[in-house]
Amino acid sequence: MAGFDVAVVGGGLAGRIAALAFAKNGFSTVLIAPDDGRTDQRTTALMDHSLGFLAGLGIWDRVKPEAAALSTMQIIDATERLLRAPPVTFRASEIGLEAFGYNIPNAPFLAILSAALGELPNVTVLGTSVGRADLSSEPAALHLADGTEFTAGLVIAADGRKSLIRDAAGIDTRSHAYPQTAVVLNFTHDRPHNNVSTEFHTRTGPFTQVPLPGQRSSLVWVVKPQEAVEILQLPEEVLNRRIEDRMQSVLGKVRVEGKVQAWPLSASTATRFGKGQVALIGEAAHVFPPIGAQGLNLSLRDIESALELALAARRTGARLAIGDAYDGRRRADIWSRTGAIDLLNRSLLSGFLPVQMLRAAGMHMLSAIPPLRYLVMHEGVAPGRGFKSFPDFLRKEISRKHA
Numbered sequence: 166m167a168g169f170d171v172a173v174v175g176g177g178l179a180g181r182i183a184a185l186a187f188a189k190n191g192f193s194t195v196l197i198a199p200d201d202g203r204t205d206q207r208t209t210a211l212m213d214h215s216l217g218f219l220a221g222l223g224i225w226d227r228v229k230p231e232a233a234a235l236s237t238m239q240i241i242d243a244t245e246r247l248l249r250a251p252p253v254t255f256r257a258s259e260i261g262l263e264a265f266g267y268n269i270p271n272a273p274f275l276a277i278l279s280a281a282l283g284e285l286p287n288v289t290v291l292g293t294s295v296g297r298a299d300l301s302s303e304p305a306a307l308h309l310a311d312g313t314e315f316t317a318g319l320v321i322a323a324d325g326r327k328s329l330i331r332d333a334a335g336i337d338t339r340s341h342a343y344p345q346t347a348v349v350l351n352f353t354h355d356r357p358h359n360n361v362s363t364e365f366h367t368r369t370g371p372f373t374q375v376p377l378p379g380q381r382s383s384l385v386w387v388v389k390p391q392e393a394v395e396i397l398q399l400p401e402e403v404l405n406r407r408i409e410d411r412m413q414s415v416l417g418k419v420r421v422e423g424k425v426q427a428w429p430l431s432a433s434t435a436t437r438f439g440k441g442q443v444a445l446i447g448e449a450a451h452v453f454p455p456i457g458a459q460g461l462n463l464s465l466r467d468i469e470s471a472l473e474l475a476l477a478a479r480r481t482g483a484r485l486a487i488g489d490a491y492d493g494r495r496r497a498d499i500w501s502r503t504g505a506i507d508l509l510n511r512s513l514l515s516g517f518l519p520v521q522m523l524r525a526a527g528m529h530m531l532s533a534i535p536p537l538r539y540l541v542m543h544e545g546v547a548p549g550r551g552f553k554s555f556p557d558f559l560r561k562e563i564s565r566k567h568a
């Protein structure tokens with residue numbers, strides 16, 4: 166039975182980036198990545214901190230030509246409810262950045278990661294799935310569907326929301342299905358987007374346009390499951406018109422490109438994020454609705470933490486079984502993000518007036534109170550960054566007002 170330092174189970178974006186990160190840092194790595202035969206039509210908005218991480222792995226220069234900058238992000242209340250929030254606009258220039266982040270189509274992103282993995286001598290990629298995992302033996306033993314078996318000192322579970330590794334480690338989840346499906350598509354438009362992303366908050370969830378290179382954008386349109394079925398069957402011209410109307414024609418005429426996909430939404434959080442020789446990353450650890458582009462950004466911070474702990478273990482000659490330390494380190498970040506997204510999503514779905522009042526008041530404060538805007542924008546691009554630089558910001562604001 167062959168032995169590896171690290172086994173990454175699952176070849177989605179989180180798994181491939183994790184395998185690259187561990188291999189680039191000298192760990193002998195195996196990536197178990199079955200091909201599910203589906204082309205991922207989604208795009209992923211990654212914020213400044215995540216792009217820095219990709220740059221550190223030497224991959225950002227290859228991904229950047231496929232991506233579009235997000236320089237301005239606006240939120241428009243399109244709930245048509247009695248109490249509506251004012252529009253809120255965030256500009257990256259307000260916090261001294263050219264862009265908050267970039268929007269990357271998943272399909273070329275996955276292909277670029279595979280090519281980069283293929284160039285590393287210490288990575289083995291296996292295109293099959295894990296059938297059984299024995300995580301009580303040390304090192305852990307993985308048994309693949311094609312009969313291959315091997316051991317690993319650390320197992321990174323990147324096998325998505327139905328994670329077999331999480332189950333094998335005896336880790337439970339708290340799950341919640343939302344009455345929502347995300348319709349995902351890309352489209353061309355007559356007017357330039359000027360690198361502006363607009364999130365329309367509707368009664369069924371967000372309707373989010375995100376720029377792509379050229380006069381193109383991606384769309385994540387969250388609707389009731391039945392409405393998603395209807396949208397998928399609409400004739401092309403009707404769908405184009407429906408999207409243009411929803412966008413209040415801000416980008417002019419719209420033409421949908423390629424396939425339209427539907428992704429049912431749910432929320433699920435593992436009751437712990439690591440244990441012994443296992444660390445859960447990405448959707449194996451946390452799943453939530455696509456509001457405010459958080460999922461993969463959070464997953465990259467999972468990978469950073471697991472890697473830091475593994476490097477520290479290697480330096481001191483300790484075992485790579487960092488799961489318990491990893492669990493402690495990831496709790497605050499994962500719980501705070503999942504809690505905030507859940508609250509925002511529920512506030513959109515709720516017709517309860519006091520909830521609407523709170524949401525409208527929150528948005529009003531975001532638009533009118535500069536220190537709050539400053540904090541939210543910094544925390545959006547990198548957690549902790551807003552609080553670190555906040556005293557400097559206040560000093561500058563005070564001297565500006567007294568000048």
Ligand SMILES: Cc1cc2nc3c(=O)[nH]c(=O)nc-3n(C[C@H](O)[C@H](O)[C@H](O)COP(=O)(O)OP(=O)(O)OC[C@H]3O[C@@H](n4cnc5c(N)ncnc54)[C@H](O)[C@@H]3O)c2cc1C
Nearest residue numbers: 175177178179210294295324325447448455459460461462
């Ligand atoms: C509509 C939508 C839009 C989104 N937009 C954004 C965004 O703009 N920004 C952002 O940061 N995040 C976004 N996200 C979240 C983001 O897409 C995910 O968090 C991210 O892709 C990480 O997924 P993953 O790799 O953990 O899981 P997955 O992509 O589900 O990958 C899991 C992999 O594990 C494999 N697997 C399963 N079982 C086994 C097994 N037994 N053995 C081996 N392999 C196995 C599967 O084949 C699959 O390839 C969005 C999500 C949705 C639904």
